[in-house]
Amino acid sequence: MAIQAPKGTKDMLPKDAYKWQYIESKLRELSAEYGIREIRTPMFENTELFTRGVGETTDVVQKEMYTFDDKGGRSMTLKPEGTAPAVRAFIESSMYADAQPTKMYYFTPAFRYENVQKGRLRQFHQYGIEVFGSKEPSIDAEIISIAMRALNEFGIEGLSLNINSLGCPECRKKYNDALKKYLEENYDSLCSTCKTRFERNPMRIIDCKEKKCKEITKNAPIILDYICDECSEHFNRVKEYLDVLGVQYIVDPHIVRGLDYYTKTVFEIIHKGLAVCAGGRYDKLIEELDGPNMPAMGFGLGLERLIMTLENEGIEIPKPNFIDLYIGSMGKEANLQALKMANELRNFGLKCDIDHMGKSVKAQMKFANKIDSKFTIVLGSDELENKKGKLKRMSDGEQFDANLENLEEIAKLIKNQ
Secondary structure (H helix, E strand, C coil): CCCCCCCCCCCCCHHHHHHHHHHHHHHHHHHHHCCCEECCCCCEEEHHHHHHHCCCCCHHHHHHCEEEECCCCCEEEECCCCHHHHHHHHHHCCHHHCCCCEEEEEEEEEECCCCCECCECCEEEEEEEEEECCCCHHHHHHHHHHHHHHHHHCCCCCEEEEEEECCCHHHHHHHHHHHHHHHHHHHHHCCHHHHHHHHHCCHHHHCCCCHHHHHHHCCCCCHHHCCCHHHHHHHHHHHHHHHHHCCCCEECCCCCCCCCCCEEEEEEEEECCEEEEEEEECCCHHHHCCCCCCCEEEEEEEHHHHHHHHHHCCCCCCCCCCCCEEEEECCHHHHHHHHHHHHHHHCCCCCEEECCCCCCHHHHHHHHHHCCCCEEEEECHHHHHHCEEEEEECCCCCEEEEECCCHHHHHHHHHCC
């Protein structure tokens, strides 16, 4: 049996590359409009970054990370998300000493050992934005609005923006006490993982995917009833800014997010029951990873899930012309001249291809049609002798005279069609 891709991974084939390139291009343009610049971090990091940053009691750390010892005996982990590596780079490169805020975006592969299902893979790709240095609720609203705008600009309708506040560590302490009191009587019915969370981080129990735990927590206290005046004011201001931006939202007090670093604002963008984008504020993460006390806000958007949503909604991504001109040829001399002509036309910005398989002219033209070449031309002894040929526009068959001694003119003609 031939070797296959590992379970939970998927090849991006050449025929689909244009979809990814289009999406990435649009998101890069969107990021630039807000003055957000790109960062690239390693595919693997020291495991400690995620146990400390993401949280030891999260599903990601407890169940889903790809962790291994390298040849030096150091524990390494394929990154399961993009925020913690971006924070590590921010601290390591002393970007906190620069004028703030610092805004960055990334496209990154991420790895989680999850149950494979539609829209959820073990290797997936994220577009993320992280903003460091601002505690103002205006940045929360702007980041959320960017996420909504990104999805809206691809034509996705029926999106629901759900927001919540997780408060500060002091709010969290009061809430955890109330939550533990509520959960005590059902402690024996919790799954084994949630029993370990009960003392260390009871809020994670709300995020458990086990049916019995979901049933237990469905009437649990909500954190909005326990946030302090400062956190309540911050949340109200976020809502005011969203109102000013015309961004509609629903306050969902049950959002807790699956990563421990979140504080205050958290959000999810839902489409037909599926979260297509999520994020929030993480004001303590930089300090917890040995950086200065500095607030931050960000989100992650799964690209596979975005592409799946576009396909499910029948939204077509514009398909470009992969080849502007296919140069067919008959005979050895014509083959040589076709190669030369293609090479020179590429210098004028045309995408050109020729026959490399020894096909007949008829087969060459079938191939040109299959690869969606915009134009074709065939070189034979007559064309070479007269220095003239016929350009054929493949969409309708119309032909144009071509002076083979003026390739710049040919390039202009093709570009203008």
